[in-house]
Each structure stands twice: as C-alpha cells, then as structure tokens.
Amino acid sequence: xxxxxxxxxxxxxxxxxxxxxxxxxxxxxxxxxxxxxxxxxxxxxxxxxxxxxxxxxxxxxxxxxxxxxxxxxxxxxxxxxxxxxxxxxxxxxxxxxxxxxxxxxxxxxxxxxxxxxxxxxxxxxxxxxxxxxxxxxxxxxxxxxxxxxxxxxxxxxxxxxxxxxxxxxxxxxxxxxxxxxxxxxxx
Numbered sequence: 001x002x003x004x005x006x007x008x009x010x011x012x013x014x015x016x017x018x019x020x021x022x023x024x025x026x027x028x029x030x031x032x033x034x035x036x037x038x039x040x041x042x043x044x045x046x047x048x049x050x051x052x053x054x055x056x057x058x059x060x061x062x063x064x065x066x067x068x069x070x071x072x073x074x075x076x077x078x079x080x081x082x083x084x085x086x087x088x089x090x091x092x093x094x095x096x097x098x099x100x101x102x103x104x105x106x107x108x109x110x111x112x113x114x115x116x117x118x119x120x121x122x123x124x125x126x127x128x129x130x131x132x133x134x135x136x137x138x139x140x141x142x143x144x145x146x147x148x149x150x151x152x153x154x155x156x157x158x159x160x161x162x163x164x165x166x167x168x169x170x171x172x173x174x175x176x177x178x179x180x181x182x183x184x185x186x187x
Contacts, residue, residue, distance in 0.1 A: 002062045004037040004054040012044065012116070014061040019044040019116060027056070044121045047099070063116050067124070070113045072105050080105070082113055093120050103158035104129045104176050125176045130185045131155050132171050139164030149181075 007025045014020075025039040035056035042049045054060070070082040070091075079092040080102070093113070095102065101111065101123045112124040136152035149161040152172075160174060162181045173182040 001059050004056060004058050004060055007037060007039065007060075012063040012065045012114075012121070013041070014063045015041075019063050019121065021122075023049065065114050065116050065121065067112050067114045069110055072107060072109050072111055074107055075102075082111070085110075091120065093123065097121070098123050100179075101125050101176070103154075103156055103179065104131070104174065106131070106156060127177065128173050128175050128182055130171055130173050133162070133166060133168055135168050136162065136166060138167065 005027070007022055009022055009024065011022045012019055013022065020041040021044055023040045023042055025037055027035060028038055029035045037054045037056055039052050039054065040049060041052055068084055070084050073081045073083050073090070075081070076092075079094055080098050081090055081092055083090045091113070097120055098105070099122075104125055105111070106129075109129075114121045114124060131154045134153045134155050134157075137150055139150065148164050150164055150166075151159050152162040152166060153159050154174070158179070160179045160181060162172065166172060166181075166184070171185040173185055174180070175182050
C-alpha cells in the first residue's frame with residue numbers, strides 16, 4: 001500500500017480489481033479545500049486512458065510488477081516468443097499484448113517484459129530503435145530542399161513517413177512511441 005502522494009510515472013496501481021499504469025500526475029492545492037492529486041492513468045489490459053483525481057494522502061494498492069529484460073526470438077504465427085537471457089526460460093506473448101511494439105521488433109532484440117503474478121502485462125521498447133529502410137520511392141531532385149515526406153517500408157514491414165532524401169537500404173532511427181523519423185544512423 002502507498003498513498004497518492006507517493007505516485008510516480010510508470011507505477012502500476014490496482015484499482016477496483018483492475019491494473020492501471022500512471023502516465024502523468026500532478027499535486028494540486030486549490031484555494032479552498034484539501035489538496036488533490038490529478039492523474040492520467042491507462043488500463044494495462046484494455047489500453048483505455050482516463051483522467052482520475054485522488055484526494056491527497058489516500059491509500060492506493062500498488063501492483064507488484066516484475067520487469068525483466070528479455071530477448072525477442074520469433075513470431076510463430078500466433079504469438080511472440082521472448083526468452084529470459086539469464087534463465088533461458090521462454091514465454092509466449094499474444095499479439096494483443098505486444099500491440100504496436102510489433103512494428104519495431106527484430107529477432108534477437110532486447111525488450112522489457114512486465115509481468116504481474118505470472119501474467120504478461122505489456123512490452124516496453126527503448127524510446128528509439130535503428131532500422132533499415134526496406135523500400136521507399138526515390139525522391140525527386142527538386143524536392144530535396146523542402147520539408148516534404150514520403151512513405152518508407154522498414155525491415156519489420158511497418159511503414160512510416162521519412163524525408164525525401166532517404167533512400168532504400170539506409171539505416172534510420174525511429175521513435176517507438178509515435179513511429180516518427182528521428183534521423184539517419186551513420187555507419
């Protein structure tokens with residue numbers, strides 16, 4: 001048990017029998033009345049995000065979340081297989097839990113797998129990954145100085161928008177949170 005004053009980003013709370021991850025919080029002391037804690041929380045299972053206000057110093061149950069760095073091995077068609085690099089234990093994770101992280105997973109890549117009571121909650125990737133552009137249309141000569149973009153298919157099969165000067169075969173850095181292009185990677 002913890003109080004609402006102990007909230008931290010990323011903390012997982014157990015509210016009404018469901019697990020909620022704290023995305024954002026702010027302590028607020030209005031002119032009159034008691035202090036409150038405003039928060040934005042996401043349901044770990046459904047992905048639904050809600051705004052919730054707690055009174056200050058209210059006890060909340062903190063879920064015990066075990067985060068382990070695991071290596072992504074392969075997708076067998078029905079689930080994603082991850083391996084704990086210290087124990088060599090393999091677990092299967094459903095595509096619903098992997099979610100958008102699947103757009104950036106390459107075999108042998110490391111990811112953080114969060115579990116609660118033996119059940120996988122979510123997959124956490126680094127903020128950015130380096131991927132090779134599998135295919136993109138060539139940029140037009142006159143368009144190189146403008147800020148235009150074009151679609152590019154990455155080695156994972158995911159398509160993102162990249163600047164016109166990016167060519168097929170180049171390695172680029174991609175933000176895993178919003179699929180945005182961050183820059184070229186020099187070899």
